[in-house]
Amino acid sequence: MKEHIAWHETAEIYSKAEMYEEAVVCYDRAIEINPLDDVAWFRKGFTLFLLDKNSDELKCYNKALEINPKNIDALENKGAHLLRLNRDQEAMECFDEVLEITQRNVCIWFNRGMALKKKGKYWEALLSLDKGLELCPDDEDALRCVDDILMRLI
Numbered sequence: 001m002k003e004h005i006a007w008h009e010t011a012e013i014y015s016k017a018e019m020y021e022e023a024v025v026c027y028d029r030a031i032e033i034n035p036l037d038d039v040a041w042f043r044k045g046f047t048l049f050l051l052d053k054n055s056d057e058l059k060c061y062n063k064a065l066e067i068n069p070k071n072i073d074a075l076e077n078k079g080a081h082l083l084r085l086n087r088d089q090e091a092m093e094c095f096d097e098v099l100e101i102t103q104r105n106v107c108i109w110f111n112r113g114m115a116l117k118k119k120g121k122y123w124e125a126l127l128s129l130d131k132g133l134e135l136c137p138d139d140e141d142a143l144r145c146v147d148d149i150l151m152r153l154i
Contacts, residue, residue: 003033004030004033004034004037005030007026007027007029007030007033008026008027008030008037008039008040008043010026011023011024011026011027011030011040011043011044011047012043014026015043015047015050020047020050020051021051023047024044024047024048024051027040027041027043027044027047028044031044036067037067038063038064038065038067038068038071038074039064039071039073041060041061041063041064041067041074042060042061042064042071042073042074042077044060045057045058045059045060045061045064045074045077045078046073046077048060049077049081057077057081058078058081058082061074061075061077061078061081062078065078070101072098072101072102072105075094075095075097075098075101076094076095076098076105076107076108076111078094079091079092079093079094079095079098079108079111079115080107080111082094083111083114083115083118088115088118088119091111091115092112092115092116095108095111095112095115096112099112103131104135106132106135106136106139107132108132109128109129109131109132109135110128110129110132110139110141110142110145112128113125113126113128113129113132113142113145114145116128117145117148117149122149122152122153125145125149126146126149126150129142129145129146129149130146133146
């Protein structure tokens with residue numbers, strides 16, 4: 001078990017050093033030792049995102065969620081990934097799943113707002129963004145998005 005943790009920690013060090021290819025190799029070793037480590041699967045997916053390996057990223061998030069359906073990080077990132085792929089409805093389902101678990105996740109409110117904005121549901125988007133801004137009032141991206149929506153509504 002200690003070897004699994006060592007590979008996981010080494011992967012984190014490589015990620016922080018922006019050595020993403022090396023980090024993926026270490027996550028693979030950690031997963032090889034403990035294939036039920038949903039966090040390693042999620043982190044590998046996020047690292048693949050940083051490497052722009054889109055198809056593999058989604059597979060990793062799905063594996064993490066298969067192991068732990070309440071892995072908020074995997075749900076959140078899967079939703080953001082689906083949103084980038086213009087799979088808006090699936091993204092919204094991920095965001096809504098997170099909101100069933102917790103209402104205190106700033107990123108989910110912002111990502112949900114962005115998805116609603118893309119669909120042209122501006123008032124709903126504003127409500128979602130507003131809930132995120134209640135938790136994090138100085139988020140510049142969210143404030144820009146709100147400004148953009150308000151300009152569209154004028």
